[in-house]
Amino acid sequence: MVEIPSGDAGTVPSAEVEDVELYHPKSWWTKYVFSQDAKIIAVQYSVTAISIGLLALVLSWLMRLQLAFPGYFAFIDADRYYQFITMHGMIMVIYLLTALFLGGFGNYLIPLMVGARDMVFPYANMLSYWIYLLAVLILVASFFAPGGPTGAGWTLYPPQAVLSGTPGGRDWGILLMLSSLIVFIIGFTMGGLNYVVTVLQGRTRGMTLMRMPLTVWGIFTATVMALLAFPALFVACVMMLFDRLLGTSFFMPAIVEMGEQLQHGGGSPILFQHLFWFFGHPEVYIVALPAFGIVSDLISTHARKNIFGYRMMVWAIIIIGGLSFIVWAHHMYVSGMNPAFGFFFATTTLIIAIPTAIKVYNWVLTLWRGDIHLTLPMLFALAFIVTFVNGGLTGLFLGNVVVDVPLSDTMFVVAHFHMVMGVAPILVIFGAIYHWYPKVTGRMLNEALGQIHFWITFLGTYAIFFPMHYLGLLGVPRRYYELGETAFVPPSAHTLNVFITVTALVVGAAQIVFLFNLVWSLFRGREAGGNPWRATTLEWQTPQTPPAHGNWGKNLPVVYRWAYDYSVPGAAEDFIPQTEPASGVTREVVA
Amino acid sequence: MTQSLQTHSNPDLRPAGLRGVASDFASDQRAFKTASWGKAMMWIFLLSDTFVFGCFLLAYMTARMSTPVAWPNPSEVFALHIGGQDVPLILIAIMTFVLISSSGTMAMAVNFGYRRERGRTAALMLATALLGATFVGMQAFEWTKLISEGVRPWENPWGAAQFGSSFFMITGFHGTHVTIGVIFLFIVARKVWRGDFDEARRGFFTSRKGHYEAVEIMGLYWHFVDLVWVFIFAFFYLW
Numbered sequence: 020m021v022e023i024p025s026g027d028a029g030t031v032p033s034a035e036v037e038d039v040e041l042y043h044p045k046s047w048w049t050k051y052v053f054s055q056d057a058k059i060i061a062v063q064y065s066v067t068a069i070s071i072g073l074l075a076l077v078l079s080w081l082m083r084l085q086l087a088f089p090g091y092f093a094f095i096d097a098d099r100y101y102q103f104i105t106m107h108g109m110i111m112v113i114y115l116l117t118a119l120f121l122g123g124f125g126n127y128l129i130p131l132m133v134g135a136r137d138m139v140f141p142y143a144n145m146l147s148y149w150i151y152l153l154a155v156l157i158l159v160a161s162f163f164a165p166g167g168p169t170g171a172g173w174t175l176y177p178p179q180a181v182l183s184g185t186p187g188g189r190d191w192g193i194l195l196m197l198s199s200l201i202v203f204i205i206g207f208t209m210g211g212l213n214y215v216v217t218v219l220q221g222r223t224r225g226m227t228l229m230r231m232p233l234t235v236w237g238i239f240t241a242t243v244m245a246l247l248a249f250p251a252l253f254v255a256c257v258m259m260l261f262d263r264l265l266g267t268s269f270f271m272p273a274i275v276e277m278g279e280q281l282q283h284g285g286g287s288p289i290l291f292q293h294l295f296w297f298f299g300h301p302e303v304y305i306v307a308l309p310a311f312g313i314v315s316d317l318i319s320t321h322a323r324k325n326i327f328g329y330r331m332m333v334w335a336i337i338i339i340g341g342l343s344f345i346v347w348a349h350h351m352y353v354s355g356m357n358p359a360f361g362f363f364f365a366t367t368t369l370i371i372a373i374p375t376a377i378k379v380y381n382w383v384l385t386l387w388r389g390d391i392h393l394t395l396p397m398l399f400a401l402a403f404i405v406t407f408v409n410g411g412l413t414g415l416f417l418g419n420v421v422v423d424v425p426l427s428d429t430m431f432v433v434a435h436f437h438m439v440m441g442v443a444p445i446l447v448i449f450g451a452i453y454h455w456y457p458k459v460t461g462r463m464l465n466e467a468l469g470q471i472h473f474w475i476t477f478l479g480t481y482a483i484f485f486p487m488h489y490l491g492l493l494g495v496p497r498r499y500y501e502l503g504e505t506a507f508v509p510p511s512a513h514t515l516n517v518f519i520t521v522t523a524l525v526v527g528a529a530q531i532v533f534l535f536n537l538v539w540s541l542f543r544g545r546e547a548g549g550n551p552w553r554a555t556t557l558e559w560q561t562p563q564t565p566p567a568h569g570n571w572g573k574n575l576p577v578v579y580r581w582a583y584d585y586s587v588p589g590a591a592e593d594f595i596p597q598t599e600p601a602s603g604v605t606r607e608v609v610a
Numbered sequence: 611m612t613q614s615l616q617t618h619s620n621p622d623l624r625p626a627g628l629r630g631v632a633s634d635f636a637s638d639q640r641a642f643k644t645a646s647w648g649k650a651m652m653w654i655f656l657l658s659d660t661f662v663f664g665c666f667l668l669a670y671m672t673a674r675m676s677t678p679v680a681w682p683n684p685s686e687v688f689a690l691h692i693g694g695q696d697v698p699l700i701l702i703a704i705m706t707f708v709l710i711s712s713s714g715t716m717a718m719a720v721n722f723g724y725r726r727e728r729g730r731t732a733a734l735m736l737a738t739a740l741l742g743a744t745f746v747g748m749q750a751f752e753w754t755k756l757i758s759e760g761v762r763p764w765e766n767p768w769g770a771a772q773f774g775s776s777f778f779m780i781t782g783f784h785g786t787h788v789t790i791g792v793i794f795l796f797i798v799a800r801k802v803w804r805g806d807f808d809e810a811r812r813g814f815f816t817s818r819k820g821h822y823e824a825v826e827i828m829g830l831y832w833h834f835v836d837l838v839w840v841f842i843f844a845f846f847y848l849w
Contacts, residue, residue, distance in 0.1 A: 042817050139647040142816040208658060216651045219641040228636035246654065250661035254669060257779070266764035267775035269673060285677035285770060290669060297665075 041569055042141055053149075055141035056568055057126045060148050062459070064122035067148075071155050072115035076527050078107040087520030089501040097500040098186040101170030104498060106158075108173030109196070112302065113203060114155055116444055120309040121207070121245065122151060124451060125214045125238045127459065131558035132235045134223025134576045136569045138213040147213070150206025157199040166190025172498060174299070177270035177291050181263040183277060193263060197256040204249045204256075214242045223557075225578030229333065230597070232556045232582040233326065236333050237312020240340045241305045247344070248301035255294035262286070292354055296347035303440050304343040308336055310447035311378055314400045316582070317450050318382055320554045321397035322389030323593050325583035327381045335374035335381075342371045352420050353427045361420040368418035372411070379408060390586065390593070394552075395469040399450030402477040403443050410439025413488065428498070431491025434484045442480045449476070449533070456537075457551045461564050462544030468536040472529055479526035486515050553594050556582045560596050652827045656834045663838050666783060667845055670776040674849075682768035684847050687756070702847050705748045706839065709788075712741035713836045716829045723802070723825035731825060732803040738832065739795035742788050749785050753778070777846070784842055787835045791828075798828050 044050035054060060082103045085095045095103075126144070130137050138144045161168040170186030171179060171193060183189040187196070218231070218239040231239075258269040262283070270291040271283035319326040326332060348356060348364040382404055391397065413435040417423045426432065449472070456464050491497075494507050502508055550559040562572040576598045584595035625633055635641050642650055674681055685698040692700065719734035756777070760767045766774045801807060801820060810819040 040818055140651065140816075142818075208655070212651050212655055212658075215654055216647055220639075220645065220647050220650050222639050224639060227638050228641065229633075246658040247661050250658060251665050253662060254665035257783075258669060261763065261775065261779060265775075267779075268764070268771050269669065269775060282764065285673075285679055285772060287672060287676045290672045290676070293672075294665060294669065 041136055043568070053145060055137070055145045057130050057138045057141065057144060058459075058566065058570075060144055061123050061126035063148050064118055064126060064151065067152055067155060068115050068119040068123060071110055071158070072119075073530075074159075075107045075110035075115060076530065078103040078110075080524060080527055082107065083520040083523045085500065087517040098167070098170055100500045101172070101498075102168045102186050102192070105170050105172055105175075105196075106162075106168050110158070111441065112173065112306070113200070114158065116306045116440075116448075117207070117245070117302070118151060119448060120306060120444070121214065121238060121242055122148065122210055124234075124309060124313065124455075125242065126210070127455070128234055128558065129214055129217050129238060130221075131458075131561070131566060131570060132232050132556055133218060133221065133226050134557050134571070134578060135217055135221045136571060136575070139216045139221050140213050143209045144213045147206050147208075147210030150202060150209065154199045154203035154206060157195055157202060161187070161192050161195035161199075164191035164195055166192055169193040169196045171196075174292075174295060175259070176295075177259060177262065177288050178272065178274055178283075181259065181271075182274075194260070197260045197263075200256050201253060201260075204253045207245065207249060211242045211246050214238065215246065223575045223578060226557075226597075229330070230578055230581045232312075233315040233329070233332055233336070234309070234312040234556075236336050237308040237310070237315075240336050241308040244301045244308070244340050244343065245305045248298045248305065250298075251294045252298035255291055255298070258294075259291065289351075289354055289356055292351050292356075293348070296350045297344075299350060300347040301340075301343045303436075304339055306440055306444050308340060310403065310444040311336060313451045314403050314447050315378075315382065315385075316556070317396045317400040317447075317454055318385050319583050319585060320454075320552050321394050321400070322386050322391045323585045324385055324389035325585055327384040327387075328377070329581065329583060331377055332381055335377045338374045339371060342367060342374070346371060349418055349423075352423045358420075365418055365420050369415065372415060372418075375411060379404065379411075394453075395464070395466065395473060396450040396454035396552075398470075398473050398477075399446050399453065402473070403446045403450065406438055406446060406480070407443040409485075410435055410437075410443055414439060426491060428496055429491035430487045430495045430497055433497045434487035434491060437484045437487075442484065446477070446480075449473075452537075454552065455558075456540070457547030457564075458558055458561075459565055460541055460544070461547055462540050463547045463551060464540045464544060465536050468532055468539075472533045472536065475529035475532075476526055479522050479529065482522040483519050483526065486519055490515060553592070555584055555594050555596050557597055560598050646823060648823060648827050649830070652830045656830065659834070660838075663784075663841070666780050667841065670772075670780060671845065673772040673776060674770070677770040677772050679770040681770050682766065682773050684849070687761075687768065687773075688752075688847060699847060701748060701752055702843065705745055705752075706843055708741050708748070709745045709836050709839050712738045712745070713833050715741065716832045720826045720829045723807075723822045726808065726822060728802055728805060728808065731822075732799045735795050735799035735802065735825065735828075739792045739799065742792040742795065742832075746785055746788050746792065749781060749788075753781075780842060780846065784835070784838060787838070791832050791835055794828060795832070798824055 042049075042055045044054065044056075049055075051059060054063075081092075081095055082100060084092055085100050126138070129135075158168075164187075166187050167190070168187055169175070169180065169192035171188065175193070175196065179185050179188070180193055181188050185193075187193050218235060222231075258267075261267045262269055262271050266282055268283040268286035270288050271281070271286040272288065273284040274281050315326050315332060346364055346368045348360050349368045352361050352364075386401075413431070417426060417432065417435055453464055453469060456462075490512055493509070493512055495502065495512060502513075547564065549561065549564045552559070557576055557578070558566070560576060561567075561570060578597045579600045580595065580597055582597055584590075584597075586593045587595055624630055645653070686696070688702055689696040689698045690700050691697075715734050715737045719731050719738060722730040722734060756774075761774045761777070763775050763778050765771050801811075802822075802825065805811075806820045807822045807824065810821070812819055
């Protein structure tokens with residue numbers, strides 16, 4: 020027990036950082052459209068990402084319809100099916116999850132949570148959004164291009180991605196896909212540099228790195244990773260564009276297409292896989308780490324308890340981020356690479372389970388004997404933990420070479436990655452929207468509609484993806500247009516497919532409830548006030564709600580404590596905002 | 611948490627060793643105490659760009675090692691026929707010399723920038739830009755020569771097709787970096803010459819006040835492009 024001296028203003032050093040020079044918008048256009056305000060940019064990012072995400076949702080419906088009722092829908096032919104599958108995957112991973120977590124939540128929360136007026140370079144931040152929008156438009160354009168979008172699978176493996184047997188391979192599809200990715204990476208870099216520098220160099224007085232909320236830690240680490248991982252995808256895209264446009268042979272071995280010897284030769288398809296997964300695996304954690312961070316804050320706030328093991332949580336995030344750069348080839352056990360690599364990559368893969376498990380234990384220990392409020396954000400956070408543990412455990416199966424080989428390219432893999440990096444982060448996104456919507460709009464989302472949305476989504480996604488593990492163990496392959504008659508797949512598997520599809524349709528339709536709630540509450544929602552969740556972090560202490568241009572009024576906030584002073588014994592309230600000076604309350608030392 | 615409060619007020623309580631490094635890095639407001647926002651942003655961008663060039667070079671090395679056809683001999687391919695004999699790598703040697711010299715003039719420009727000697731800074735930046743443009747010009751000459759000898763991205767007369775592919779891709783990407791650098795050198799030199807940084811004139815796009823630090827940030831980029839060239843030179847021409 021340590022006596023914290025009262026009125027200890029001397030512990031907060033004088034300002035080292037000059038205040039941001041804000042651009043003050045002069046017209047409606049520069050205020051709401053070409054805005055340099057991170058909060059507006061965040062909303063623009065989020066709306067764009069969710070819109071394109073809805074397209075991906077519809078594509079998944081079409082895929083499921085084909086799997087459950089093969090041949091029933093004439094317009095879903097094999098080519099279309101592969102196009103749907105490819106665009107669904109690509110949109111969800113890059114254009115929805117990455118953009119929404121980093122561009123959406125990153126832009127909104129980083130400046131507010133570290134006590135800055137805005138990102139450090141608002142102009143580059145604005146460009147980032149518009150370039151992202153351009154990338155999305157190029158992606159959407161491929162649906163209208165001759166031959167349609169690419170059907171190469173979201174991994175775009177060459178040589179098939181640029182050959183005529185694959186939809187879009189010899190048409191516009193693959194060109195537009197690669198161009199869109201290149202544009203996305205350029206746009207993301209502009210935003211990503213902003214997020215990183217704002218966290219490192221633009222914090223307010225008293226905000227040390229170890230007082231930052233875990234949300235900021237998660238987004239920050241994920242952004243650093245993205246800045247180092249996207250270059251590999253960029254290079255792979257450039258090289259494949261050259262293979263397709265100029266006839267180079269980076270990834271193209273000597274190959275016969277439709278009985279015709281192609282001019283290619285001597286290239287290495289495995290090289291593409293290495294480049295792709297050097298990006299692709301960190302990408303999993305680029306999506307997961309912001310979710311980890313956000314969920315920590317949701318749990319702590321709604322269980323009215325400080326996060327258990329804050330320091331360990333921070334180090335776990337950093338260690339996961341570092342390790343994720345040396346596990347990429349566990350996606351390539353069956354690619355024909357040197358088998359000795361498999362041993363190394365299996366080992367590193369399983370080591371990642373340690374920091375991840377620490378995080379899960381700490382979430383559970385935060386909940387333990389907490390004052391749990393089953394609010395909507397809390398429900399989604401709890402659902403995340405369950406789903407993430409489930410998906411993580413199957414990850415241990417797939418990380419082992421001998422177990423992975425028979426399970427590779429089966430529905431088991433589909434079930435695994437949808438659980439761990441599809442459903443789990445999206446549950447966090449929902450939780451986060453229910454949590455921060457009152458700050459963004461000043462109104463609460465409707466509770467009843469939210470409950471309907473939660474239960475259908477949570478139970479529904481389980482009903483969709485849990486049976487897929489079983490299908491995978493039966494040997495049902497992924498990415499097959501139709502199964503046909505197979506000796507090893509019993510007829511009951513088809514019944515299960517119908518069940519999954521019907522559930523998927525229902526869960527997808529339930530998102531309409533959510534969208535309706537978003538719009539309805541904007542006008543009719545209950546007034547939220549400045550701090551409806553009674554939370555400690557800075558974004559809830561803004562003078563106005565929604566926060567005005569410049570966030571903080573005349574003076575920047577000063578931070579005196581960490582972000583998790585909930586239920587401090589002896590304190591008047593069950594939370595103490597970070598801006599509250601030390602008061603002489605006696606408590607345990609956390610450091 | 612109290613501990614970290616006290617570390618600020620009492621230097622004797624600062625943890626030693628690695629813990630000290632971590633707590634210094636995590637300390638108040640900024641992780642890098644002397645770096646401005648612009649400089650920090652450029653450093654992090656360069657880190658990201660390092661990964662881009664690293665991937666390009668690794669991909670090239672993989673292609674070179676895995677292709678079944680023999681790789682053309684760079685000493686012969688990049689030789690110039692001068693005075694009746696082939697001089698290996700002579701053009702590349704001159705190009706490298708020019709680019710490294712431009713780093714020298716850039717460093718001097720940064721120095722004079724911090725002394726606020728407007729004229730000299732602008733002149734040295736212009737010299738840097740001209741050296742950079744010379745480099746790109748010689749690269750264009752090199753490309754023209756190879757193309758006239760039949761080197762294409764998809765084939766060449768001497769061996770593995772990946773030679774032309776990697777050559778045009780990597781030198782092209784680096785040349786693009788140099789070209790962008792030259793353009794920005796001209797822009798910043800003009801700002802210096804006009805006195806934008808002396809009167810803290812606001813930028814046209816960003817509406818932020820200009821500082822002489824822009825010269826140094828420009829310098830960081832330029833030295834990086836120069837450093838990358840050294841690696842390309844070593845791995846592509848000397849290997």
